[in-house]
Amino acid sequence: MLFMIVVLLTSVSSGSTLCPQGELAIYKVTMETDWSLEKFPKHYPSWRPRAQWSKVLGCTHNQSFRLWKLGDLASEGLKLFAETGNSNNLVDHLSQGRGGIFDVFSAPAVFTGVGTTEGTVFLDGNHSKVSLISKIIPSPDWFVGVDSLELCPKGEWVEQARIGVGPVDAGTDAGFTFTSPNWELKPRLKISQITAHHPSHPANSFYYPALRKLPPLATFKFVKVNLYNLTIDVMNTQSVKQETVNQETNDDNQGAVKVIDLSNDNSQNIIEKSVETISRNVPNLQLSDEPKTTKLLKDKGMKKRKKKLLFKELRQNRPRPCKVSEWSNWSACSKSCGFGQMTKIRKIIKSPKRGGKPCPNLVATRWCGSARNCRPLGAGYFMW
Numbered sequence: 001m002l003f004m005i006v007v008l009l010t011s012v013s014s015g016s017t018l019c020p021q022g023e024l025a026i027y028k029v030t031m032e033t034d035w036s037l038e039k040f041p042k043h044y045p046s047w048r049p050r051a052q053w054s055k056v057l058g059c060t061h062n063q064s065f066r067l068w069k070l071g072d073l074a075s076e077g078l079k080l081f082a083e084t085g086n087s088n089n090l091v092d093h094l095s096q097g098r099g100g101i102f103d104v105f106s107a108p109a110v111f112t113g114v115g116t117t118e119g120t121v122f123l124d125g126n127h128s129k130v131s132l133i134s135k136i137i138p139s140p141d142w143f144v145g146v147d148s149l150e151l152c153p154k155g156e157w158v159e160q161a162r163i164g165v166g167p168v169d170a171g172t173d174a175g176f177t178f179t180s181p182n183w184e185l186k187p188r189l190k191i192s193q194i195t196a197h198h199p200s201h202p203a204n205s206f207y208y209p210a211l212r213k214l215p216p217l218a219t220f221k222f223v224k225v226n227l228y229n230l231t232i233d234v235m236n237t238q239s240v241k242q243e244t245v246n247q248e249t250n251d252d253n254q255g256a257v258k259v260i261d262l263s264n265d266n267s268q269n270i271i272e273k274s275v276e277t278i279s280r281n282v283p284n285l286q287l288s289d290e291p292k293t294t295k296l297l298k299d300k301g302m303k304k305r306k307k308k309l310l311f312k313e314l315r316q317n318r319p320r321p322c323k324v325s326e327w328s329n330w331s332a333c334s335k336s337c338g339f340g341q342m343t344k345i346r347k348i349i350k351s352p353k354r355g356g357k358p359c360p361n362l363v364a365t366r367w368c369g370s371a372r373n374c375r376p377l378g379a380g381y382f383m384w
């Protein structure tokens with residue numbers, strides 16, 4: 001089995017039915033290789049070709065799919081990749097979209113025994129496992145890889161995970177050493193772990209009988225870089241547009257009319273005038289100082305009305321919150337391949353006044369799309 005150095009995961013095999021639906025997780029995948037002459041002196045390939053690694057090929061998938069599995073027979077695609085580093089068959093296989101694959105990714109080759117390469121991988125609640133491989137070059141049919149690593153155990157996406165791995169034999173070539181000539185195995189053997197003692201043959205390039213176990217040949221690191229809730233809107237900040245200024249003028253009239261509607265007074269016209277005067281020209285003026293209302297105030301019951309007017313004025317001077325329209329429909333997704341955005345908008349009906357509650361966001365964005373929409377693989381989103 002794969003041996004783990006530091007694993008922040010609990011389980012590699014358990015199902016993750018608890019993993020949140022409607023979430024999109026993005027992880028950075030890093031392969032750090034440690035195939036050095038110091039750690040693996042035996043047969044160390046330093047010339048034609050020197051020790052190096054093919055590109056990393058992988059996918060994210062659901063609980064059913066297996067890219068490779070110890071004890072299984074290698075697929076045609078895996079055979080070709082493990083023997084030659086040619087990923088065409090494997091990519092074809094993956095791109096058919098069968099078997100619950102969500103995202104297919106690759107990371108550039110490492111042209112030295114010790115090096116680093118990285119890529120980005122997408123997962124969702126139904127496809128929270130990741131599998132990947134990189135061929136050991138030169139070798140008969142050996143690779144390193146990860147088989148179905150669960151990144152969402154216990155219903156939560158892990159922040160990061162590290163997994164140290166050793167060499168694996170695809171079982172399709174009988175060669176024992178890095179530079180063995182091609183010698184096809186018929187029938188194939190099962191995919192097996194190469195250890196310091198297995199295959200138990202002194203000719204084996206990784207045979208180190210004195211070691212208890214091999215140091216890790218490569219380490220895969222997964223770091224969560226982003227998590228999107230596909231069901232929640234991402235709000236964009238948008239400043240209030242110029243067009244709302246016109247609306248504001250109308251709003252003033254509306255405000256005045258509203259005040260009149262609220263008053264039960266017979267002398268509506270007069271009050272309307274005074275209120276308009278107050279609100280438009282001298283908003284801070286006390287009613288008692290307003291010459292046009294002085295006469296009115298002499299009348300019986302005028303005190304009551306004055307109170308009312310003052311009240312209305314206070315009302316009118318109160319902060320007015322922003323009022324916005326309903327949301328528009330969602331736009332179409334900006335991308336049909338890969339992850340795009342859809343947006344919806346709303347408009348300002350009444351802009352805020354006198355320090356009233358400011359307008360909320362006028363544009364909402366939601367993530368959409370899927371890696372699965374990409375046909376053929378390699379075009380568009382996936383750059384190989």
Ligand SMILES: *[C@@H]1O[C@H](CO)[C@@H](O)[C@H](O)[C@H]1NC(C)=O
Pocket residue numbers: 020021022023229230231232
């Ligand atoms: C996404 O956001 C919505 C709204 O806040 C919330 O109800 C839901 O639980 C979130 N989903 C996930 C998977 O976090």
Ligand SMILES: *[C@@H]1O[C@H](CO)[C@@H](O)[C@H](O)[C@H]1NC(C)=O
Pocket residue numbers: 021022023124125126
């Ligand atoms: C996950 O699978 C369930 C059941 O098959 C389905 O209803 C749901 O839409 C899927 N979720 C995603 C994010 O694909």
Ligand SMILES: *[C@@H]1O[C@H](CO)[C@@H](O)[C@H](O)[C@H]1NC(C)=O
Pocket residue numbers: 062063064065098099100101
């Ligand atoms: C994985 O996906 C495949 C193809 O969509 C589906 O047939 C299979 O049932 C899925 N497995 C699980 C455990 O959901």
Ligand SMILES: *[C@@H]1O[C@H](CO)[C@@H](O)[C@H](O)[C@H]1NC(C)=O
Pocket residue numbers: 329
């Ligand atoms: C929004 O979508 C609904 C339902 O599809 C449709 O009936 C309506 O006409 C759409 N509205 C606009 C403004 O496009």
